[in-house]
Amino acid sequence: MLDSDGLHLRAAFFRCIRTFFYQQGFLEVDTPVRQPVYLPESNIVPLASEQQYLQTSPELCMKRLLAAGNNKIMQICPCFRKEERGRLHQEEFQMLEWYRTGADYHQLMLDCEVLLRFLLDSLLPQQLPGGGAGHQLFPGVTLTASWPRITVAEAFSRYSPIPLVQALQQDRFDEILVERLEPHLGHGVPVFLYDYPAELGSLAKRRRDNPAVAERFELYIDGVELANGFSELTDAGEQRSRFVQEIATIKESTGREPMMPERFLTDLGQLDTAAGIAMGLDRLFMLAINRQHIAEAVTFSPEDFL
Amino acid sequence: MLSASDLRKGLKVQIDGSPYIVTDFEFSKPGKGQALYRTKMRNMISGNQLVKTYRSNDKFEKAELDEKKMQFLYSQGEEYHFMDTENYEQLFLTKEQLGENINFLIDNMEVEVLFYDSQPIDVTLPIFVNLEVTRADPWAKGDTSGNDTKPVTVQTGYELQVPPFVEEGDRIQIDTRTGQYVTRVKE
Numbered sequence: 367m368l369d370s371d372g373l374h375l376r377a378a379f380f381r382c383i384r385t386f387f388y389q390q391g392f393l394e395v396d397t398p399v400r401q402p403v404y405l406p407e408s409n410i411v412p413l414a415s416e417q418q419y420l421q422t423s424p425e426l427c428m429k430r431l432l433a434a435g436n437n438k439i440m441q442i443c444p445c446f447r448k449e450e451r452g453r454l455h456q457e458e459f460q461m462l463e464w465y466r467t468g469a470d471y472h473q474l475m476l477d478c479e480v481l482l483r484f485l486l487d488s489l490l491p492q493q494l495p496g497g498g499a500g501h502q503l504f505p506g507v508t509l510t511a512s513w514p515r516i517t518v519a520e521a522f523s524r525y526s527p528i529p530l531v532q533a534l535q536q537d538r539f540d541e542i543l544v545e546r547l548e549p550h551l552g553h554g555v556p557v558f559l560y561d562y563p564a565e566l567g568s569l570a571k572r573r574r575d576n577p578a579v580a581e582r583f584e585l586y587i588d589g590v591e592l593a594n595g596f597s598e599l600t601d602a603g604e605q606r607s608r609f610v611q612e613i614a615t616i617k618e619s620t621g622r623e624p625m626m627p628e629r630f631l632t633d634l635g636q637l638d639t640a641a642g643i644a645m646g647l648d649r650l651f652m653l654a655i656n657r658q659h660i661a662e663a664v665t666f667s668p669e670d671f672l
Numbered sequence: 673m674l675s676a677s678d679l680r681k682g683l684k685v686q687i688d689g690s691p692y693i694v695t696d697f698e699f700s701k702p703g704k705g706q707a708l709y710r711t712k713m714r715n716m717i718s719g720n721q722l723v724k725t726y727r728s729n730d731k732f733e734k735a736e737l738d739e740k741k742m743q744f745l746y747s748q749g750e751e752y753h754f755m756d757t758e759n760y761e762q763l764f765l766t767k768e769q770l771g772e773n774i775n776f777l778i779d780n781m782e783v784e785v786l787f788y789d790s791q792p793i794d795v796t797l798p799i800f801v802n803l804e805v806t807r808a809d810p811w812a813k814g815d816t817s818g819n820d821t822k823p824v825t826v827q828t829g830y831e832l833q834v835p836p837f838v839e840e841g842d843r844i845q846i847d848t849r850t851g852q853y854v855t856r857v858k859e
Contacts, residue, residue: 409706449677449728450707452699540705541725566704584703594703619729644703 367670368663372655375489376665379651380442382488383462386481392440392464397427399444406612406624407568411448413457420446423644424463425569426630429598432465432640433633440464442647453659454590454649456668465598465642471581474595474643475515475558478585482509482556485654503654507587508555515558518579521547534563552586559584568608570596585645587653595643602635674732676709682849684716684735684786691716691735691788716786716793719768738787739796744777752777754785754795763792770794775830776801776848797848802857803827804843811836 368376384394404412404419405426412419424441431439445461466473486509522530525546533539551557560583564572567580581597599605609626617623652663661667674685683694696712709726716735742754742763751764752774763785767774769792776797777783784796807825821833826844834853838844845854 407704409701409704450699450701452701455699455701540702541708543702543705544700544708545710545725591703646703 367667368665373665375655376651376663378489379485379654380647382485383442383481383647385488386484387440387464390438392438393436395428395431395436395439395441396443397421397424397431397441401427403625403627403630405569405627406609406616408612408615408619411620413446413448422447423461425642425644426627428463428465428642429637429640430630430633432467432642433635433637437467438465451668456648456660456664459649459660459664460647462645462647463642465640467638467640469639469641470597471560471583471595471641474641475513475560475583475585477643478556478558478593478595478645479509479513489654502656504587505656506554507552507653511555513556513558515560515583517561518559518563519561521551521559525550530563534565539563539566548586548589548591550589552588552590556585556587556592559586567596568612569599569605571599590649590653591646592649592653593643593645596641598637598640598642600634600637600640602631605634606631674734676707676726676728676730676732678732679709679711679726684737685713686733686735687713687722690718691737691793692722693735693794695721717788736788737793738790739784740787741782742785742795744779744781744783746779747774747777754783754792757782765792765795772851773797773848775828775851776803776846778803778828799848800845800854801848802843802845803830805834805838805840808834808838808840808842 387394399421400415400418401421402418403426405422407422410422412422423445424443428439428441440463442460442462444458446458448457450457464477486503489503519530522533526533526542527546528538528542533542551559561573561579562582564578564580567582570580570582573579573581583595584591585593613624613626648660648664652660655663657663661669679694679697681694681697685692685694692713693716694711695714698710699707700710701707707728711724711726713722714720715722740756743757745753745755745762747753750767752767752770753762753764755762773795781801785792786794786796803826805824806827809822811822820836822836823831824834824838825831832846832851832853834844838856843857845857846852847854
């Protein structure tokens with residue numbers, strides 16, 4: 367459970383993030399946490415609630431709002447992912463998502479840089495309760511210099527014991543990412559890992575000049591994955607066939623059979639160019655206040671109920 | 673049948689015909705990627721280490737162990753003696769077999785002794801134990817490190833971090849799964 371200083375700091379942190387997006391002209395939206403459909407993604411399992419599901423991300427609803435003509439939207443909301451529990455995981459967590467029409471993933475990377483610098487400048491330690499040495503935000507991380515960008519292919523050739531192609535063939539991509547790549551990412555300065563193999567971004571647009579990769583990136587600080595953003599796939603036909611594939615994979619490995627998100631696909635047809643990103647705010651706050659475990663950065667953790 | 677999501681520190685599973693205890697466990701998962709259960713285990717017979725990363729679909733059998741409620745009597749050198757309170761039979765386990773459990777064992781404590789092939793190999797402690805603080809330094813006021821805890825030693829010689837108000841002679845509750853302080857006990 368957070369102490370009073372921690373609560374004030376967390377409140378200021380959320381307030382600053384909202385202020386940033388208001389100043390940038392974003393519309394704050396709220397969408398249902400509990401829905402009859404969920405995003406069919408083979409590695410993310412939803413928690414059921416009566417006959418419906420708690421959202422794993424507000425992505426489907428956010429993109430429907432974009433398609434309806436809203437150009438810059440943001441949301442902070444709880445998301446739920448079944449059986450994700452660990453140093454950096456809790457089944458329930460706070461997600462920040464923002465979406466822009468007429469933009470691509472490079473714009474989102476810029477947004478990340480500007481947002482984190484704004485946070486650092488706005489949350490001055492001396493203005494916070496119990497301020498001073500104990501409250502230096504993001505200690506050891508330089509946010510002001512421009513952040514390096516490294517492609518997934520480069521990162522594999524630098525840190526992986528086997529080539530990227532082989533890792534994908536042997537279904538070892540995630541294992542090598544976690545054990546070999548992530549420990550090197552984002553020390554001293556944040557880093558963007560970008561251009562993921564296309565098959566690993568089921569809602570991301572492929573690069574026109576290199577269809578083998580998707581215009582997708584992840585932001586890392588201190589080896590911690592903080593945000594996942596991409597240029598949105600807006601071809602409803604291709605999106606449907608990717609969902610068909612995902613649903614088949616999910617059915618084969620778990621027996622679950624998610625429904626096709628039909629209304630989403632209909633609306634997606636109205637959407638032109640767009641980009642969107644999801645950032646884990648509990649993790650970002652954890653790094654800001656220099657904690658090692660997500661449970662130390664949230665108001666109540668599951669341990670507080672034991 | 674257990675699955676990878678049941679893995680946690682202290683779980684006992686059967687692998688290749690031997691009982692193993694999970695000594696270290698970390699859940700990792702790239703946001704869009706597969707869940708990875710990075711696990712360190714100790715063979716409860718040979719003591720050998722096993723380091724392995726499991727995936728969500730991996731399944732396990734529970735270790736085939738028998739349990740018997742027994743009372744801890746005393747330790748002598750490397751030997752820790754226990755007694756069956758029904759038939760008064762006694763047996764002992766070695767310090768090595770007990771591992772970190774010795775930090776929480778006090779005379780007359782009731783524990784579950786685990787048997788594999790009729791041989792005692794380990795004990796399961798109560799989740800919470802109350803131990804007496806035998807050494808506590810006064811808290812240095814004005815400590816601005818941001819850590820509002822101090823180290824104390826309890827009657828078994830085990831050292832842990834507690835809130836500053838805990839004093840010598842107090843009894844405190846400890847979670848034996850994590851080795852961490854829970855609360856001060858009023859008796």
